[in-house]
Amino acid sequence: MRNKASYGQYLKEFFGINVNPHQSVIALAGNPNVGKSTVFNALTGLRQHTGNWAGKTVCNMQGNFVYKHKSFLLVDLPGTYSLLAHTLEEEIARDFICFGRPDITLVVLDATCLERNLNLALQILEITGRVVLCVNLLDEAEKKKIYIDIPELETELGVPVVGTAARKGEGLENLLEALYRMVMGASSTEPRQIIYSQEVEEAIQQLMPEIQFLVGDQLNPRWVALRLLDSDRSFIERISFYLSYRQSYFPSTPEVAIW
Ligand SMILES: Nc1nc2c(ncn2[C@@H]2O[C@H](COP(=O)(O)OP(=O)(O)OP(=O)(O)O)[C@@H](O)[C@H]2O)c(=O)[nH]1
Ligand SMILES: [Mg+2]
The missing domain is CATH 1.10.10 (Arc Repressor Mutant, subunit A)
Structure with a gap:
């Protein structure tokens, strides 16, 4: 296991993130406007604080929650369409996912335009299999008569997938359970890899x-x-x-x- 004290020092110095030694770190990633902050607020309530990404003028939000006696630190990353780092926000998200070694990267996807959102998800799956996918805005999708086959998506992508309508609080219990299972080592993953030429x-x-x-x-x-x-x-x-x-x-x- 990694040395928790050194890890905390590392996160503080290089990312401006304050983690307690007993906390599991979850990076919250996704395209802009998919409901990341809604999920963040729903899970962390008032247990939030803001800081700055180390060495950057960009603000970050960090929040705590406890589920089944396990403590989590959730870090809300800037919304990005890719991790190719054309912007400062993309660079921050990419560096934290790549080098911040979060215990889990929680990727929020917009159910009404899943195909576009999957681009980022697949890029993240190339970096790490410690991923939980949250297909949000299911209520909006339903209005547009879009049906998402969550179990099939999970089979195709090889990581846990949870459907939510975060603004109404729907699916959040399943999301917590998926995060908990992953940090407890109870979920096996086989992240889908892109096969190139x-x-x-x-x-x-x-x-x-x-x-x-x-x-x-x-x-x-x-x-x-x-x-x-x-x-x-x-x-x-x-x-x-x-x-x-x-x-x-x-x-x-x-x-x-x-x-
Ligand atoms: N109908 C519906 N609206 C939602 C849901 N989740 C979030 N929203 C709304 O979608 C809008 C964007 O949500 P945010 O949580 O700010 O999205 P974000 O991903 O944090 O956006 P950025 O930080 O700008 O990238 C807000 O108006 C939310 O209230 C949902 O499940 N259903
Ligand atoms: Mg946000």
């Missing part, structure tokens, strides 16, 4: 052993291989930056793989 897949296979050697279990090697193939130089530098700092925070602590 043969050329790209061969290049990934060639790079993987070397990357595995370099990053250990700190990052998903397939995902790092894809970033290298993208030649996203600034992001590759960012990966090096976080990995070297994490080394100094967690020198000899065996880490739990996060994908």
Whole structure:
């Protein structure tokens, strides 16, 4: 297990997030306007505080809740359509999901335009399998005669999927249960991976052993291989930056793989 005290120090210094050693950290991600803050408010009530992302002028919301005697810290990330970091908000969301090592990334999706929302969900599933998907706005979808097959979506994506209408408070109990089961290690996941062209897949296979050697279990090697193939130089530098700092925070602590 990771060293909880060092982890707290790391989150504080690099992200401006205050976590207690006994809390599980949940990153709340999703496209803009899908109901993230509604879910956040419904789960955390008045137990919220605002801060700033470390080194950034962008505000963050952190909130606590307890479910079945387990304490959670929920971090509301800026709404983003992708993690390709074209904007400061995308960079913040991406860095926290990639390097903040949340125990779970809870991705809120808009049931009325699921296809567009799945783009971000699939990008996150390439980084980590510790994901719970919340298909929100089911009441709006119903008005538009859109039916979402939640069990089928769960089978297709390989992670827990919960349907909600957060403004009415519907489905939140199931959501809490899914989060709880995942932190307790009671849910098995097999996150859906995008299969690329043969050329790209061969290049990934060639790079993987070397990357595995370099990053250990700190990052998903397939995902790092894809970033290298993208030649996203600034992001590759960012990966090096976080990995070297994490080394100094967690020198000899065996880490739990996060994908
Ligand atoms: N009908 C309906 N409206 C909802 C639901 N969830 C959220 N809303 C509404 O959708 C709007 C956007 O909700 P927010 O919670 O602010 O969405 P957000 O994802 O935090 O938005 P950004 O932070 O701007 O990205 C608000 O007017 C909510 O009241 C829902 O399940 N059903
Ligand atoms: Mg919001």
